Amino acid sequence: xxxxxxxxxxxxxxxxxxxxxxxxxxxxxxxxxxxxxxxxxxxxxxxxxxxxxxxxxxxxxxxxxxxxxxxxxxxxxxxxxxxxxxxxxxxxxxxxxxxxxxxxxxxxxxxxxxxxxxxxxxxxxxxxxxxxxxxxxxxxxxxxxxxxxxxxxxxxxxxxxxxxxxxxxxxxxxxxxxxxxxxxxxxxxxxxxxxxxxxxxxxxxxxxxxxxxxxxxxxxxxxxxxxxxxxxxxxxxxxxxxxxxxxxxxxxxxxxxxxxxxxxxxxxxxxxx
Amino acid sequence: xxxxxxxxxxxxxxxxxxxxxxxxxxxxxxxxxxxxxxxxxxxxxxxxxxxxxxxxxxxxxxxxxxxxxxxxxxxxxxxxxxxxxxxxxxxxxxxxxxxxxxxxxxxxxxxxxxxxxxxxxxxxxxxxxxxxxxxxxxxxxxxxxxxxxxxxxxxxxxxxxxxxxxxxxxxxxxxxxxxxxxxxxxxxxxxxxxxxxxxxxxxxxxxxxxxxxxxxxxxxxxxxxxxxxxxxxxxxxxxxxxxxxxxxxxxxxxxxxxxxxxxxxxxxxxxxxxxxxxxxxxxxxxxxxxxxxxxxxxxxxxxxxxxxxxxxxxxxxxxxxxxxxxxxxxxxxxxxxxxxxxxxxxxxxxxxxxxxxxxxxxxxxxxxxxxxxxxxxxxxxxxxxxxxxxxxxxxxxxxxxxxxxxxxxxxxxxxxxxxxxxxxxxxxxxxxxxxxxxxxxxxxxxxxxxxxxxxxxxxxxxxxxxxxxxxxxxxxxxxxxxxxxxxxxxxxxxxxxxxxxxxxxxxxxxxxxxxxxxxxxxxxxxxxxxxxxxxxxxxxxxxxxxxxxxxxxxxxxxxxxxxxxxxxxxxxxxxxxxxxxxxxxxxxxxxxxxxxxxxxxxxxxxxxxxxxxxxxxxxxxxxxxxxxxxxxxxxxxxxxxxxxx
Numbered sequence: 048x049x050x051x052x053x054x055x056x057x058x059x060x061x062x063x064x065x066x067x068x069x070x071x072x073x074x075x076x077x078x079x080x081x082x083x084x085x086x087x088x089x090x091x092x093x094x095x096x097x098x099x100x101x102x103x104x105x106x107x108x109x110x111x112x113x114x115x116x117x118x119x120x121x122x123x124x125x126x127x128x129x130x131x132x133x134x135x136x137x138x139x140x141x142x143x144x145x146x147x148x149x150x151x152x153x154x155x156x157x158x159x160x161x162x163x164x165x166x167x168x169x170x171x172x173x174x175x176x177x178x179x180x181x182x183x184x185x186x187x188x189x190x191x192x193x194x195x196x197x198x199x200x201x202x203x204x205x206x207x208x209x210x211x212x213x214x215x216x217x218x219x220x221x222x223x224x225x226x227x228x229x230x231x232x233x234x235x236x237x238x239x240x241x242x243x244x245x246x247x248x249x250x251x252x253x254x255x256x257x258x259x260x261x262x263x264x265x266x267x268x269x270x271x272x273x274x275x276x277x278x279x280x281x282x283x284x285x286x287x288x289x290x291x292x293x294x295x296x297x298x299x300x301x302x303x304x305x306x307x308x309x310x311x312x313x314x315x316x317x318x319x320x
Numbered sequence: 321x322x323x324x325x326x327x328x329x330x331x332x333x334x335x336x337x338x339x340x341x342x343x344x345x346x347x348x349x350x351x352x353x354x355x356x357x358x359x360x361x362x363x364x365x366x367x368x369x370x371x372x373x374x375x376x377x378x379x380x381x382x383x384x385x386x387x388x389x390x391x392x393x394x395x396x397x398x399x400x401x402x403x404x405x406x407x408x409x410x411x412x413x414x415x416x417x418x419x420x421x422x423x424x425x426x427x428x429x430x431x432x433x434x435x436x437x438x439x440x441x442x443x444x445x446x447x448x449x450x451x452x453x454x455x456x457x458x459x460x461x462x463x464x465x466x467x468x469x470x471x472x473x474x475x476x477x478x479x480x481x482x483x484x485x486x487x488x489x490x491x492x493x494x495x496x497x498x499x500x501x502x503x504x505x506x507x508x509x510x511x512x513x514x515x516x517x518x519x520x521x522x523x524x525x526x527x528x529x530x531x532x533x534x535x536x537x538x539x540x541x542x543x544x545x546x547x548x549x550x551x552x553x554x555x556x557x558x559x560x561x562x563x564x565x566x567x568x569x570x571x572x573x574x575x576x577x578x579x580x581x582x583x584x585x586x587x588x589x590x591x592x593x594x595x596x597x598x599x600x601x602x603x604x605x606x607x608x609x610x611x612x613x614x615x616x617x618x619x620x621x622x623x624x625x626x627x628x629x630x631x632x633x634x635x636x637x638x639x640x641x642x643x644x645x646x647x648x649x650x651x652x653x654x655x656x657x658x659x660x661x662x663x664x665x666x667x668x669x670x671x672x673x674x675x676x677x678x679x680x681x682x683x684x685x686x687x688x689x690x691x692x693x694x695x696x697x698x699x700x701x702x703x704x705x706x707x708x709x710x711x712x713x714x715x716x717x718x719x720x721x722x723x724x725x726x727x728x729x730x731x732x733x734x735x736x737x738x739x740x741x742x743x744x745x746x747x748x749x750x751x752x753x754x755x756x757x758x759x760x761x762x763x764x765x766x767x768x769x770x771x772x773x774x775x776x777x778x779x780x781x782x783x784x785x786x787x788x789x790x791x792x793x794x795x796x797x798x799x800x801x802x803x804x805x806x807x808x809x810x811x812x813x814x815x816x817x818x819x820x821x822x823x824x825x826x827x828x829x830x831x832x833x834x835x836x837x838x839x840x841x842x843x844x845x846x847x848x849x850x851x852x853x854x855x856x857x858x859x860x861x862x863x864x865x866x867x868x869x870x871x872x873x874x875x876x877x878x879x880x881x882x883x884x885x886x887x888x889x890x891x892x893x894x895x896x897x898x899x900x901x902x903x904x905x906x907x908x909x910x911x912x913x914x915x916x917x918x919x920x921x922x923x924x925x926x927x928x929x930x931x932x933x934x935x936x937x938x939x940x941x942x943x944x945x946x947x948x949x950x951x952x953x954x955x956x957x958x959x960x961x962x963x964x965x
Binding site: 174175176177178180181182184185187188189191192194195198207208209212213228231232234235240246250253266269300303306307310311 | 381384385387390393394396397398400401404405407408411456457458460462463464466467470471472482484523526528529532546549550553554
């Protein structure tokens, strides 16, 4: 991987060039190496965006923050320039090429930095109370309550009925998520297929394990992690402490945070006529 | 940043501020709503209980979670929930206070839900964006109170199923687009309740291994094969739902479904747009056209022809994942229809209704709402149905008729609904008056028509025919009773100092507002109040008849004065506006359908050619147009000349 030096003398290595791919991934743009075209996503882009990952071309449009991107369409360029700072540095990810597709994924065993906040790219209006929102909000409160209950159990405090109920419900949901992972991981041969509102809840749970915890996206590991957390919730509910209580509590909190991001909005929409 | 009690305390205050405001908002919204809009009132009642529950849960969680980090986490969730409830109220419950959408439309939706066996869903309608029909349905109580259900001390209202419809102003109430509202949107609830996506068995048709190799717009960051397949399956599920709803629209409305959906997609740009929730319009229309096949009747075939010519027979996209999905549905289209055919609703067998559709379309082209009972060429009488009227609407439109087809068709649909309610509640209909036949009786030379002469005119053929729609009673004596319609123009309080009828700037809508009642509602006319109503009946007078409207004495004796603008000219087409005044000392509760006036018909000495009517084809009361009088311009000019030095 060779360095690229810009006209202004700045030097960027291939990893930082690759960071642009991660940015595009965060924006939901699928990158096809042999194609100039990116798919539009629900992230509100009104024009298709094109990228040519030629290093010289990329270097010629390096922006001040050190992230290289050459995207046709000023809108996408603006978005990337203003969002890249929030993303986890690429050194925790690896680049994978599968067929004609290139993408990045968290490295196996990578320890993600503890500082720095994860931000969500707001998907715009996606949920309301009767369109998936209620179920996600249910899960948000459930995971927040479970996190608090687990903390109490860990410190030897008594749990009340609501605590136990929350942990038990969360355990059931996580078990369902594990089975959903198995379904897709076995091309529909195993597990079970969640539908409707439950699917939205399980999606968030699965994504939280995969992204929040920096866990590998191998389906077997993913299902195992979900089951482990389900078991941890059951252990907490019986007022005992699992083997790694902090890991479980971190996950429960992460799930609650994921819901807050998923259901969040920018809160303003302004454009000139 | 460490959690702090200061932050947690502020979050708690934020929740309370919103709870208190929401409580007041719900009270304000619920207050002015008529008791007839019970579903909307009850939805606001449920939402109005949320703030108290929110405050209770907030306090409860505050007490049991002394740890500031736990407090912050839970309170943020509660705050988010409050905003979602507020957003839903604003979106779906805040518009119903304006009576711009008739409850009669909500009744049509209820009737369709009942035919699906889903009458347990309560219905609220409102206007929304021009480019979107939005339907949200489910257990409203759970949606509002779900997270609180386990909290001690919270009483969660019982399960209550609701369906909220937001519709564009133009297409929402228009008859031509009923297949979208009643065929497609309502079907979403059926598809959900009946598990139609599972009936379609998408799972067995979806090649997960192949899907895993197709990047798609829903695969999350660093998408693995798992994520790609998962994302693409979600899209497939959503597309299946939409295609099933399209199929239901075709099932219920025949060719009109394709015309309405296709035109709407073209209008809003959905033909070439696809998303994770909706397949591209071209695919949807192609599947419908293929299922419909060729329409045997050449005249009716014109309804679908524009879309047939516009839609390619083979559709291919640049994105592999899109083609993957298209292939699933094109290969399994028979199963899509099977899943809908299991619905409890009846299929509209349009090919057996062609004569009726033709006749209704001809009527619409003539400026008549259409017959509730149609006489076939064989002479048999048959009741028209809503899909007949809707297909006739499209037929009249594609044939280029310039009459106000949609408003006439709306009148036709309303008349059909009234007749259904009338007959199901024991009312009778003089079917013989729907028969058209030449009469051997000599026509009246001049003078007032008596009941026999009126009957002859009602049954006449051609331009001598007197049209009354709906026709619910026989003439009696020397008059024909007229009923009160369900549309009114009422005065409202305003800060305007005065109103100049001749002024271009003074629009009657500054002091009057139009309103429509459902057939189950009453209109309360207060003492000394003046409102504009209209006859239920849509009249067409031949060129040799004129008429006068008089109050029925039974109502006059109660203080109701129902007609001041009494003269009806030859060639008149429309519902008559009635100036209604209550001269009694008590409010009068008037029911649409009451026979409050009489029409006295007189033969003119000679036929009158059609004139340039200021009011054309009215289907309800009309606002004054005196400022459009020819003389109004002259009078305004004279005033202007007087005012200048």
